Amino acid sequence: MDLAFKDFQRHPGKFAATTVGVGLLIAIVLTMNGIYRGNIHDGVWLIDHTDCDLWVVERGRGGPFNEPSRIPQETWKRIAAVPGVLRASPYIVYTVQRELGGRSQQFTVVGYDLFGGLGGPGQLEAGRALESPRFEMVADRKLGLAVGDLVRLAVHDFTVVGVTRGAVDSGGNPLVYLSLPDAQEVLYQEDNRALELKRSASLRALEAASLPSTDTERLLPLLDSGAVTVSAVLARVEPGADLAEVQRHVTRWLYLDSYTTEQERDLMLRGRLLRMSAILGLFRALLLVVSIVVISLLVYILTMEKIRSIATLKLIGAPNRIIVRLILEQSLFLTVASFVAGYALISVTQERFPRTLVLLSSDTGTTFLVLLAGGIVASLAGIVHSLRTPPSVALGG
């Protein structure tokens, strides 16, 4: 006779409620695992999915993701000329909050050189990559756009020609890929009023330098034009070329800094992601501890509830084996059933979760084992208590 099962059978509601309750808690633990991994996954996604060997940025800057970097667009030609470099192309990346597809959304614009350039979108879920140098866009599906949509961005209408899936910046914001000139225009676009203000500011500066008005007229357009800048230059090196050598050259002769993909990743993990990872990791650990405590308490209560029955079992001569089995079985069943419930819940809701959840089977497995171990340790406490209980406990009226 399986006593644990008989007990469950007698109180199906109680056990279902317990399982669902603990299951919810476990679902939260698993979600936290997913958020923790998702945070790192998103954090380095763009770095991992940009097809280049080197990121060349402004001198002394940990860019282009951890801090803004601005370098003249033409720099790419000088990088391309560095010995060992196969190809180089300008790249711009920035985050905006704009009206898109009828609602205000935060997203990151990636602008790249369409023609032989690096840094474009990788795999598309639908449509094609950018082909025309103007007014085309590849957007991530998270933005709610579909191929063929016409969306207004800054002062132009863009046609969505391709849709990516899971293309995000380090904060989890969806990406929009534009051609370099479009991306620059969206970033630097100013309305007439802003231009006027800027112009009068420049004029005042020139007048303050007490230049003759004939000269100010001539100098003003030059001041306003401003150099066109990009965030970085992406470079691919020749097969067999020494990356470190190329980096040294860039630093010494071009007075710029560069990062390999590995270094850029490192920068991200030690920079922007570090604090978030620490916080998420802490929550993850705390939640796990809370779940273990809850499961332990439940198992213990389950045992205490039955202490009289256990004493009675002793009275009718049941060996300890039977009592240990009753407690262990209930504990294992509770843990496993709750875990299954939690896992099922998270599997169903994963897609709708607002942030990327990365559920690693190793994480899930470890969590399961830790919870199981907690349940068993808790049952040990219950078992010790049960075995110490004298059978006469069952005799009280």
Place this chain on the structure above:
Amino acid sequence: MTEALRVSGLSKVYGEGALAVHALADVDLSVAAGELVALLGPSGSGKSTLLFCISLILEPTAGKIAMFGEPIHGGGRTVVDVRRFRRENIGFVFQHQNLIPFLSARDNVAIVLELAGGRARAARHRALDLLEELGVGHRAHDLPANLSGGEQQRVAIARALANSPRLVLADEPTAALDTERGQVAMEMLRRISRERGAAVVTVTHDERMISGFDSVYRLHDGRLRSGA
């Protein structure tokens, strides 16, 4: 006749010092196999305590217990595997029914048979037969909580008799039963002593129930006296 139970010089003291209660004082008792024994006495006289000591639930403070020629307890030491011994030799009907609340009436009886090594199916059948015999067959699938006190008591009797014990101890088995059902229960105990040769020791308040008993003992303040 072979001796089923021998108790000599048995004492039991609950608590210590000023709070000590001398529940049993120097009790001697001998019960033969197949003997039907009644134990009478006022409330608090130590009847339950004596049965608990005999059934190895309580450790006596002093004295010796032997069953079926085997020493069980002597020199302050229990010398057998208590639970195994109890499982194989003793059936106990408690004063307050101690049924396992999450098992049906049938399972409460069947578990004793399974613990003794019986197969699950056979155990269930035998349990049903026993319940039927005691007139609670129709409640076999109910939980103890849904049974009346008398029905619970009969299930408890069925449980005590399930593995054909050589010694049956019953602590007021008829307390919760009406006279007629009480007689039926007593008849069961009588039969088990006559037909199976089991020694039966029954505590009762009810003097009417003791007709046909082989011997009657009275407990008074922990001291045992023979005679009706």
